[in-house]
Amino acid sequence: MSDEPTLRVTVTRQEPGEAPRDETFDVPYDDRTTVLDTLDWIKDHAAPALTYRSSCRMGVCGSCGVMVNGRPVLGCETSVAGYRTSGITVAPMTHATVQRDLAVDTDEFLAKLRGVNPWLLPAPAAPAAPEDDPAATVPATVDVLRVHAQTPGQVKAYQGLSQCIDCMLCYAACPVLDDVAGFTGPAAIATARRWDLDSRDEGNETRFPLLVENEEGVWPCIQVGACTRACPKGVDPARAIADYQREAMGG
């Protein structure tokens, strides 16, 4: 590999209960090498214990979010070619607890996601019924072939928001989470909106109070728009949050 060009890759590593430390590697690369490829190279050739997540390598599974030079990106979608002079520093996503090296806690995010009831909710016909009753969603006598009618235009209303891959880059980008760690956050609110805008869903009255009668729901957002800029899938959480805020204020 003597003639191969190499890239300086600094990785912020951290064992549980220990302080973070930076390690630097010279990693061979070509015009197609991604950040994830460089991590794989380091694990295979230099640091077998290096810990990070990845799976699909095509930007759809949402596993490989990391900070590259301070910016949250998917490792598998980020070419290193543009960094040949500067090199890269790969660090764990911010606003999440580091488990080991580049792997961060995902459970906190999933708890926030679950908190917005991100499933198709029926009309709240029987207020006394427990909200988790699965029988309430589909009547027991349902025709097994029954489907809702939904026009292409009605699909379009929520299609953009349904592209969220739960990668948590928007949480890493969101400055509000510096101060309000409990903020429901961009992806979870965008997914709530995805269901609210779905013509088949009747859950708006369930989700709305969860988001607006809650100090850590939509209100901490100050509309910086960092989430929307960070999203690798073109989702616009800032807009979803702004829409909830406006509706809550009667707009």
Add this chain to the structure above:
Amino acid sequence: MRIEHADVVVVGGGAAGLSAALAAVETFAAAGRDDAVVALVSKVYPMRSHTVAAEGGAAGVVPGGADSAEAHVADTLRGGAGLSHDDAVRFVVDRAPAELARLERLGMPWSRTDDGRPAVRRFGGMTHPRTWFAADKTGFHLLHTLFQTSLREPAIRRYDEHVVLDLLVVDGACRGVVGYDQHHGETVTVLAPAVVLATGGYARAWGTSTNASIVTGDGLSMVLRAGLPLRDLEMVQVHPTCLPGSGILITEAARGEGGVLLDAAGERYLADYGLGPVTPVGAPEPRRMELGPRDQLSQAFWHADRAGRTIPTRDGGVVHLDLRHLGKAAIDERLPLVAGLARRYAGVDPVTTPIPVRPAAHYTMGGIVTTPQGRVLDARGAEVPGLFAAGECASTGLHGANRLGSNSLVETLVTGRAAGELAAAPSAGAFPDRAALDPARAAADRWLAMRGRGTEPPAAIRRELGAVLDAEVGIFRDATGLARAQATLDELNARYQEVRVADTAAVLNTDWAQAIELGAMLDLARGAVAAAIGRTESRGAHQRLDHPQTDDVARHSLAARGDDGAITITWQEPEP
């Protein structure tokens, strides 16, 4: 070792596993079992499962049209080339429309016709348009719909990022799993009267593959170690249109929507390899040209490549998938993922430039022998109490020797549900007593002993494994190449006994987890090659240059693993 109890354990959080878990919850609820616990154990968070990468769609006859269940059955049997089972095909085909409708009622964002019904598109090998789709991200939406629905079910107890190491088999019955909690760094045994395996296939063993890095045959390897057979491991589907180098899938839906394949001279070369006559550009017809079965398209590529008709690149010859005539609006509307993948990973905009493609390993038809409903069978054909399998890891008899595109997503729903219902049935079984845990502890200790020892770098073994499978166990095979593959695999397997696991950490030890995955891939590769050597005929995805004929009698291969680790193959005729 932590000991926990559940009423059903589901291993795997993809579409089959989530379907099984949801069905088990419903079955318990219907029986008044409010206290029932369904343990969903996965080595990744469920929404990261490889279902997420499925693009094209899911097959199900649309009621009230020209299509019929009989036609879907006939197409599937034809694709299966004698190794599909009528009862398994019928089971899935009959239940497919209801499962796709169930997903709709759960909020699946199916693409729609103008009057608001779920739309269908054409797919390879299918005589009618019957593939339901959500643009070209069908698997992604299916997985997220199922996962988000699962979040509402308190009866589902998730064990995310838990590596399952072995099945717990007591007196011939499966009574739980032995696993490892990567977050807390401890072994955990989950005892249950029934276990559903939904662990996916093993096509990541090939170097050039559409599969995610997690698709390593873990569940199949566990079943082999438990002394149970695996069927038709040599039947590995090679997808004809993937990006060179990365192997990233460019869905068949791109051809269903009218995309055409061109050789270096811009010719529709498929017509010269038995797939003609040529259909007009933009007017695809069922089962012809670009919509022929996948195996035939991959074989045509192989011939064209040999004939010097492909375009040379550093990753081998490529042909062009031309979508330009579809126009920007149709590409953005129906194939947005493909367009993005082509731009990002191939550097071409399909609106203006054809996409370079070549074949890659994609789907493993073989797997754990089951009934159509997902009950696991032993080598004598007897049911294994407490053990079920669904999805790509199972060989129910649906796909036979060659899967039709869009039959597997629907299989995850139908068979996943059936297996989950059976696993939750009251007759499924009982908890084992404490003495049964001694083998579990012994198994866990053996796996943990891999850490901090060994001399053979796993990355080299993995690379050589992928290279030899690419070279010798691809679209066409012959005795010489397969013998070479077998010798290489024996050598790699010997080296694997001394595999280096440098990382000794307890928490999120991915060095160790990947070494376990590598061992599973080696098991499956050795089984696939042994069966491919023994199958001296050409059938479906298994094409032998030295045995081009198809035998009159179709036989299944059954791979078994001896106590010494050796793989043996026996042959079995399908039930009439």
